[in-house]
Amino acid sequence: MSRPGFVLEVDRSTPPILFHHGEGFRLERLPPGSRVVYPAEPVAPLTDPDGAIRHALLNPVGDSQPLPSLLHSGMKLTIAFDNQAVPLPPMQRPDNRQRVIEIVLDMAAAAGVDDVELIVAHGLHRRMTEPELRHMLGDRIYDSFAPHGMLTQHDAEDHDNLVLVGRTDQGEHVELNKRAVTSDLLIYVNVNLVAMDGGHKSTMTGISSYRSLKHHHNVTGMQRSRSFMDPPNSELHNSTWRMGRLLASAVKIFQIETTLNTDTFPSQFSFLQKREWEWSARDRASYLATSKSLDRVPPRMARSIFHGMKSPQKMTSVQAGEVEAVHELTLANLHRQHLVPVEGQADVLTMGLPYLGPYNVNSILNPLLVMCLGLGYFFNLYRGKPLVRKGGVVILSHPTRWEFHPVHHPSYIDFFEQVLAETTDPLEIEKKFEEDFATDPWYVHLYRNSYAYHGVHAFYMWYWGAHALQHVGQVIIVGGEPRAVRRMGFKPASTLRDALEMAEDVVGRDPSITHIHNPPIFLADVT
Amino acid sequence: MRALQFRRSVPKYAAAMVAGGVRPGFGARVGPLRLADVDEPELPGPDWRRIRPRLAGICGSDLSTIDGKSSRYFEPIVSFPFVPGHEIVADSDGGRVVVEPVLSCGPRGIDPPCSFCSSGLTGSCQHLALGRLEPGLQIGYCADTGGGWSTAMVAHDSQLHAVPEGMSDEAAVMVEPAACAVHATRRPGVDQPSTVVVLGAGTVGLCTIAAVRSHLRPETLIASAKHPDQRKLALELGADVVVEPGEVRRAVRRMSRSPMVGDGVGEGAEVVFDCVGTADSVDDALAVVRPREHVVLVGMPGRISLDLTGLWHKEIQLAGAYAYGREATGERTFDLAFRLVDDADLGRLVSAAYSLDRYRDAIDHAANAGARGAVKVVFDLRGERNR
Numbered sequence: 039m040s041r042p043g044f045v046l047e048v049d050r051s052t053p054p055i056l057f058h059h060g061e062g063f064r065l066e067r068l069p070p071g072s073r074v075v076y077p078a079e080p081v082a083p084l085t086d087p088d089g090a091i092r093h094a095l096l097n098p099v100g101d102s103q104p105l106p107s108l109l110h111s112g113m114k115l116t117i118a119f120d121n122q123a124v125p126l127p128p129m130q131r132p133d134n135r136q137r138v139i140e141i142v143l144d145m146a147a148a149a150g151v152d153d154v155e156l157i158v159a160h161g162l163h164r165r166m167t168e169p170e171l172r173h174m175l176g177d178r179i180y181d182s183f184a185p186h187g188m189l190t191q192h193d194a195e196d197h198d199n200l201v202l203v204g205r206t207d208q209g210e211h212v213e214l215n216k217r218a219v220t221s222d223l224l225i226y227v228n229v230n231l232v233a234m235d236g237g238h239k240s241t242m243t244g245i246s247s248y249r250s251l252k253h254h255h256n257v258t259g260m261q262r263s264r265s266f267m268d269p270p271n272s273e274l275h276n277s278t279w280r281m282g283r284l285l286a287s288a289v290k291i292f293q294i295e296t297t298l299n300t301d302t303f304p305s306q307f308s309f310l311q312k313r314e315w316e317w318s319a320r321d322r323a324s325y326l327a328t329s330k331s332l333d334r335v336p337p338r339m340a341r342s343i344f345h346g347m348k349s350p351q352k353m354t355s356v357q358a359g360e361v362e363a364v365h366e367l368t369l370a371n372l373h374r375q376h377l378v379p380v381e382g383q384a385d386v387l388t389m390g391l392p393y394l395g396p397y398n399v400n401s402i403l404n405p406l407l408v409m410c411l412g413l414g415y416f417f418n419l420y421r422g423k424p425l426v427r428k429g430g431v432v433i434l435s436h437p438t439r440w441e442f443h444p445v446h447h448p449s450y451i452d453f454f455e456q457v458l459a460e461t462t463d464p465l466e467i468e469k470k471f472e473e474d475f476a477t478d479p480w481y482v483h484l485y486r487n488s489y490a491y492h493g494v495h496a497f498y499m500w501y502w503g504a505h506a507l508q509h510v511g512q513v514i515i516v517g518g519e520p521r522a523v524r525r526m527g528f529k530p531a532s533t534l535r536d537a538l539e540m541a542e543d544v545v546g547r548d549p550s551i552t553h554i555h556n557p558p559i560f561l562a563d564v565t
Numbered sequence: 566m567r568a569l570q571f572r573r574s575v576p577k578y579a580a581a582m583v584a585g586g587v588r589p590g591f592g593a594r595v596g597p598l599r600l601a602d603v604d605e606p607e608l609p610g611p612d613w614r615r616i617r618p619r620l621a622g623i624c625g626s627d628l629s630t631i632d633g634k635s636s637r638y639f640e641p642i643v644s645f646p647f648v649p650g651h652e653i654v655a656d657s658d659g660g661r662v663v664v665e666p667v668l669s670c671g672p673r674g675i676d677p678p679c680s681f682c683s684s685g686l687t688g689s690c691q692h693l694a695l696g697r698l699e700p701g702l703q704i705g706y707c708a709d710t711g712g713g714w715s716t717a718m719v720a721h722d723s724q725l726h727a728v729p730e731g732m733s734d735e736a737a738v739m740v741e742p743a744a745c746a747v748h749a750t751r752r753p754g755v756d757q758p759s760t761v762v763v764l765g766a767g768t769v770g771l772c773t774i775a776a777v778r779s780h781l782r783p784e785t786l787i788a789s790a791k792h793p794d795q796r797k798l799a800l801e802l803g804a805d806v807v808v809e810p811g812e813v814r815r816a817v818r819r820m821s822r823s824p825m826v827g828d829g830v831g832e833g834a835e836v837v838f839d840c841v842g843t844a845d846s847v848d849d850a851l852a853v854v855r856p857r858e859h860v861v862l863v864g865m866p867g868r869i870s871l872d873l874t875g876l877w878h879k880e881i882q883l884a885g886a887y888a889y890g891r892e893a894t895g896e897r898t899f900d901l902a903f904r905l906v907d908d909a910d911l912g913r914l915v916s917a918a919y920s921l922d923r924y925r926d927a928i929d930h931a932a933n934a935g936a937r938g939a940v941k942v943v944f945d946l947r948g949e950r951n952r
Contacts, residue, residue, distance in 0.1 A: 359709075451815060452819050455816070459808065460806075480818065480824050484570060
């Protein structure tokens with residue numbers, strides 16, 4: 039049985055703590071009395087994932103028939119699935135989606151279903167490349183569907199192929215992919231990496247339009263979510279649930295959700311998953327060899343090495359059927375792996391940010407994504423209350439280079455150069471700039487025809503940190519490029535020690551410090 | 566009288582070129598510029614007056630000369646030794662005056678005047694080495710007239726503009742650079758643009774922003790500025806968006822909602838005023854201007870290397886904008902400039918004043934003005950001895 043996550047109190051005998059730092063690592067000595075939150079060790083995976091998938095499809099939860107009984111000759115079947123944003127890093131073959139979709143297709147074939155289409159539910163994310171799709175789905179699925187135009191990528195700007203299903207009682211437009219909505223059955227296949235994912239949010243983000251997304255991807259919603267990683271207390275989820283229920287009343291949906299364990303890094307990086315005092319001689323040697331090598335190669339090469347990494351994460355659960363019943367089970371399985379109890383808030387929260395977040399697979403973790411990963415995802419990995427007190431300080435460790443992927447993130451560059459130069463206030467940004475970026479024909483063109491995130495996506499990155507920006511007194515980035523850090527309204531520091539000294543100006547002397555040892559991912563249950 | 570004098574000295578000019586390459590403004594330490602007691606210039610004719618500078622600005626073209634970077638183009642239209650300084654507010658026997666420094670047919674006593682001077686386009690006069698004066702395109706580059714960096718000089722009646730009551734010396738000394746900006750914005754064919762770009766936010770750039778906002782009134786005025794204080798002033802003077810120099814192409818693309826074509830903006834600004842004059846800035850200007858529209862070089866470019874394929878392909882109209890005279894409406898550029906300085910409060914751009922004794926500090930400050938949070942650095946002659 040794996041050991042649960044726990045909170046370590048640092049004393050004089052505690053070895054230096056590993057901080058992720060982009061395409062590298064740092065070993066940092068935290069002051070005695072600091073706390074380090076460690077994730078749980080990976081829970082045991084399913085021994086027979088394919089068998090578990092079949093079982094779930096035949097024994098759905100909630101108000102749903104077994105999948106075979108929903109399939110029949112002459113029907114129109116659409117299978118939508120999560121894109122490359124999950125899991126992180128991309129998992130070793132076979133991906134959960136390949137396993138699930140192969141079995142679904144077998145059942146569809148057995149039922150004589152001819153009209154089947156697969157849709158990448160990438161929402162306003164960039165389109166996936168062929169190698170990415172082949173990795174995710176396997177060559178068999180790819181070669182059977184893609185050449186015939188039956189494997190498509192959702193296009194949130196193809197207005198001829200969007201349908202307004204209706205409006206909720208709150209006036210939210212539910213506008214979705216026409217093929218999905220007009221199918222006799224819509225199957226959604228997900229990989230539920232964190233508690234934010236899944237449920238009605240899958241369809242409401244993955245196959246919807248900007249007109250729909252703006253109802254829940256906005257500053258006010260983010261600021262009112264406590265946190266967006268805890269669906270019952272998330273405005274993001276309240277909205278997507280309302281909208282999803284409307285969809286479910288109009289379209290038959292069969293949701294298939296899977297969870298993974300946190301066996302995140304391959305064996306050569308296994309030291310990243312261990313507690314520092316348990317590092318073996320081999321782990322120490324691996325750390326040294328890796329760090330020294332990475333220090334000597336240019337960032338581009340280091341990035342290439344890391345993005346080539348495939349994670350050995352394994353499936354820990356699969357559940358299928360009616361969306362909400364499925365997701366309730368999913369969350370329980372996710373919490374089994376992720377939840378770590380933590381008592382009380384700290385004055386200062388520290389975190390080392392890795393090279394990767396959901397929006398830079400095979401790309402660059404640009405400064406906006408640094409902000410989103412740190413103040414969006416990591417800050418919000420809590421239930422109850424934030425790990426840092428109101429007015430406290432968040433210290434991020436990341437190189438934060440003024441560097442963007444020009445193909446993937448064109449609107450991010452303009453957002454960073456032009457919007458943040460004027461203001462960093464999320465509400466002002468939303469009011470003054472969002473519509474203009476969202477409707478810019480050049481960004482629309484790049485989103486549809488190239489591999490660019492939608493023009494508005496950069497705004498969502500900033501909104502994702504809106505709750506943290508409202509909550510904390512100061513954000514410091516250790517090792518970040520000062521010009522880039524300042525552009526975001528944060529303070530640069532050369533070392534963690536400097537950052538802690540700077541933090542004292544805000545929170546007073548001898549602050550309490552909590553460090554999150556993440557990834558592997560966890561969810562702090564803060565009381 | 567006391568004057569900063571620039572003498573012809575090839576070794577010192579070469580030394581200035583090297584020093585100026587090390588740090589802008591260092592040419593003043595080793596080059597041909599020196600502080601000296603010299604004779605006051607003679608009056609070249611009956612319609613000339615002796616005037617005593619109060620403030621005299623340090624201009625980018627002065628700095629190029631001091632650092633040995635100015636173009637050889639000027640050799641035939643400069644005479645040595647000369648006293649620099651062409652942005653001048655001075656005392657005359659009739660009160661305070663601003664000097665319009667171009668030495669065209671009128672001051673040179675050429676009668677009949679050339680066709681340009683006849684129609685008020687004195688900046689286009691090509692008789693700059695003829696007539697009763699030694700060669701010199703302007704006061705400040707002519708051996709006969711003296712210049713603003715001194716306690717006394719001479720100017721032709723036609724070159725003097727009375728300073729209105731209530732206008733400060735600081736505002737008055739900005740009239741000449743403002744006139745350059747005013748003239749640039751009144752070029753034919755640049756009426757009622759929807760998007761205008763001003764590259765650079767030094768003195769000329771900021772004055773151009775003010776002139777564009779006041780005269781052309783575009784829907785969108787995008788400016789580039791290197792330093793935070795320049796950025797702030799650019800916004801105050803009417804820019805809608807201010808970006809760093811390396812960001813201008815993306816800003817123009819976004820504001821014009823245009824596609825990109827390679828590194829260039831498909832459909833960009835109707836007018837681009839380049840107030841920097843480097844290869845990079847001209848390159849940017851050509852990249853962000855709409856096909857068939859106008860790039861105006863307001864900053865003095867000198868010898869630069871450019872790929873003009875885009876100019877050819879987009880049928881861009883590349884024009885220079887030098888000095889002033891009488892505009893198409895018949896108004897004198899300086900009259901319009903006085904108004905602009907007053908309306909936009911351009912006197913605030915004067916950031917520092919130095920005595921002649923501290924000329925090296927002054928030149929250093931001016932040459933690094935942006936980085937030091939300054940815009941216009943001037944010599945203050947009001948307290949000088951022998952004045």
